[in-house]
Amino acid sequence: MRAEPDHQVRLLDLQEVDAELDRLNHRMRTLPEHEQVQRLDARLTELRDRLAVVETELRDLEREQRKAERDVEQVRVRAERDTRRLESGQVSSPKELESLQSEIASLARRQSELEDIVLEVMERQENAEARRAELEREVAEAEAERESADNRRSESVLRIRDELDSAAQRRARIAGEIPADLLGLYEKLREQNAGVGAAALRYGRCEGCKLELSTAELRELRTAEPDEVTRCENCRRILVRVPDSGL
Template sequence: MKAAPAAQKRLLDLAELDSVIDRLAHRRRTLPELAQIDELSARVARIATQVIGAETESSDLAREQTKAEADVDSVRIRAERDQKRLDSGQVSSPKDLASLQSEIVSLNRRQSDLEEVVLEIMERREAADGQVTKLVAERNELSATRGVAEDGRDAAFAEIDKEKGEVQAKRDETSADIPADLLALYEKIREQSGVGAARLQGARCSGCRTSLSIAEINRIKAASHDEVIRCEECRRILVRTAESGL
């Protein structure tokens, strides 16, 4: 392939712009905010699961408390009814009177036991509700921190994308000055190795840092100025400049 020396030198400008674009892409992929957001999102998800568990426990205890309180009311109503019968004097038989008094004592004891159960459930429910409050607060705090990180990420993205757009515009202008066949070769090499062209500095390829053999140097010296030279080692386009010393 042949191309004007000026067009070949434009490949170096293009390679430099592509290097900037690659660095910007790498910077975009490796923003510290991205890792922070991932970590915070994982923590928020874990706490959200814990919140569901604590809320479920609180809900179960609420139902358990309602049932226990209903049992207390049932026993209390029976005890009050028996006490009214006892106080009314309707029971005259000594045996029935003793049985009624025994039942009242038993119901009062049962009521006391059930009230203890209610208190125990209330304490457990209070602890569960406290855990819910604590977890929700922690989740909200982490979500707020994640929001700050997301704002930082978005601001960085906007800055990087703006800079990339400016560099891409320069790249488009530079590409327009390069013949289509030379540009296609450059793009193919760049796709394969990341860099499509490199400067020939003395007897060394600036792309792979390999020193060229004497035979290769002589071949390049003998080549016409418009011949497109390739590095034997990395196959990049070798661009000859004043620094080449040839």
């Protein structure tokens, strides 16, 4: 392939812009805010799951408390009824009187036990409410932190997109100055060689693979026509001769 020396040198400008585009795209993919937002999303999911468990526990405790309070009230009403009956003097039989007194004592013990249950449930409720308040605080903090990280990410993405747009415009302008066959070869080699399709020959070394050329290779390049498109024997990239090639 043959191409004007100026067109070959222009490949180096194109390669520089392509390298910049690759760096910008890499920055876009690896923004630290991406990881921060993902970490905070996972943290929020965990906190919200824990909060849902506590809220379910509180609902269960509220039902348990209402039941225990109803049980206390039922026992209290029954004990009051039996006490009024005892105090009214309506019971004259010693055996029935003894049975009534025993039942009142049993109801008193049962009421005390149920009241202890109510107090225990209330204590568990208090602990659960404290856990809920702490989790709500942690959720609010994580949400604020996530929003801040997302805002920083959006700002970074916008800045990088502006740089990408500017670099893409420069690339289109440079690519339009390069013959189609030379540009096609460059694009093919760039795809095959980790994004580098053309490299300068400087001081006898290929800037693409960073290897020095042999004396024989340099002699061939020295005698090649200026419009001949040369390739590095090591990496096969387009090798562009420049003033400080060392030829």
